Amino acid sequence: MKWPAMGYLRATSLPDLWSALAQHGASAQIIAGGQTLLATLAFRLSEPSVLVDIIRIPELRGVSVTGGALRIGALTRHAELGRDALVRAHAPLLTEAVPLIAHPAIRNRGTIGGSLAYADPAAELPACIVALDAVVVTASAAGERRIPARDFFTDLLQTALHPGEIIAGVEIPLAARHSAIQEIARRSGDYAMAGLAAALRLEAGCVVAPRLVYFGVGNGPVLAAHASAALEGRPLDAGSIAAAQEALGEDLDPPQDLHGPPDMKRHLARVLTARVLGSFLAPKEMAA
Ligand SMILES: Cc1cc2nc3c(=O)[nH]c(=O)nc-3n(C[C@H](O)[C@H](O)[C@H](O)COP(=O)(O)OP(=O)(O)OC[C@H]3O[C@@H](n4cnc5c(N)ncnc54)[C@H](O)[C@@H]3O)c2cc1C
Numbered sequence: 001m002k003w004p005a006m007g008y009l010r011a012t013s014l015p016d017l018w019s020a021l022a023q024h025g026a027s028a029q030i031i032a033g034g035q036t037l038l039a040t041l042a043f044r045l046s047e048p049s050v051l052v053d054i055i056r057i058p059e060l061r062g063v064s065v066t067g068g069a070l071r072i073g074a075l076t077r078h079a080e081l082g083r084d085a086l087v088r089a090h091a092p093l094l095t096e097a098v099p100l101i102a103h104p105a106i107r108n109r110g111t112i113g114g115s116l117a118y119a120d121p122a123a124e125l126p127a128c129i130v131a132l133d134a135v136v137v138t139a140s141a142a143g144e145r146r147i148p149a150r151d152f153f154t155d156l157l158q159t160a161l162h163p164g165e166i167i168a169g170v171e172i173p174l175a176a177r178h179s180a181i182q183e184i185a186r187r188s189g190d191y192a193m194a195g196l197a198a199a200l201r202l203e204a205g206c207v208v209a210p211r212l213v214y215f216g217v218g219n220g221p222v223l224a225a226h227a228s229a230a231l232e233g234r235p236l237d238a239g240s241i242a243a244a245q246e247a248l249g250e251d252l253d254p255p256q257d258l259h260g261p262p263d264m265k266r267h268l269a270r271v272l273t274a275r276v277l278g279s280f281l282a283p284k285e286m287a288a
Helices: 014-027 037-042 078-083 085-090 092-100 112-118 124-131 225-231 238-251 262-278 283-287
Strands: 007-010 028-031 050-053 063-066 069-073 135-140 143-148 153-155 166-173 178-184 194-203 206-215
Touching: 014 028, 014 050, 028 037, 063 085, 069 085, 078 085, 078 092, 078 112, 085 092, 092 124, 092 178, 092 194, 112 124, 112 166, 124 178, 124 194, 124 206, 178 262, 194 262, 206 225, 206 238, 206 262, 225 238, 238 262
Parallel strands: 007 050, 028 050
Antiparallel strands: 063 069, 069 166, 135 143, 135 166, 178 194, 194 206
């Protein structure tokens, strides 16, 4: 299908954006990297009267460390995220996630803000920011809001963004932690059939503040409360990993999708649990 007829505006500052949105109201839609939006327009899943391009707004760019957090601007492209030294130092989970996202051409244009706003349940970055206990910073003509990532994804392709509000960036607490992401996909670059992004601390050999976040198995990133609780305070070993796998039954209720039935997704999630948690163990412990 062809795109609907529509106007195009480029905002070059936030005040510029607020006046464009005020002028065009709910019929305007913002575009960042365009890597999802252009496809959805071709399928006529939305028919805006005008696209407002935000990619040149400097306030939404940049990666910095401020106030005890790593701040990543919404317009940071996936490829930039993957090679950023501050991200690698303070949130290596994101560095590890980037090669799993689509293909280089898409990573060169897609932005973290677009990925979080679109909220695809099989996307890597939403799961990572929940695992990292990040805060989503939003902006609108009325000012900024800070929303914990775990509350930001509200349902299938739905977020806590209000009309007229955009994602300005994310803030990730600077905390020493172990983290890892793995997924199972049919082909390299495909969306995941199932994936797991995990973060935890190991203190005196015991697990502290584990956050196991599954993707591709629900209506959004699933922070597995029972599986995480099964690990809390225990040594990370075959026994606690098996307990987390068992408890996962309480956390996941995967829908049937193009990839397969719920039981298959549950099985993949259990496999990923062992793989990701096993990656935090020394080789000798894994063999035990
Ligand atoms: C073939 C293909 C394969 C892909 N595979 C994967 C994959 O494996 N994993 C994955 O995670 N992603 C995948 N993607 C998605 C892609 O990586 C981008 O992350 C995604 O398209 C969003 O980024 P964008 O900047 O292009 O957003 P756009 O396409 O410009 O916008 C997407 C939506 O977000 C809104 N939006 C954009 N920026 C903001 C903002 N700052 N605030 C509020 N709303 C905003 C737009 O209005 C629109 O509704 C794939 C895309 C394609 C085309």
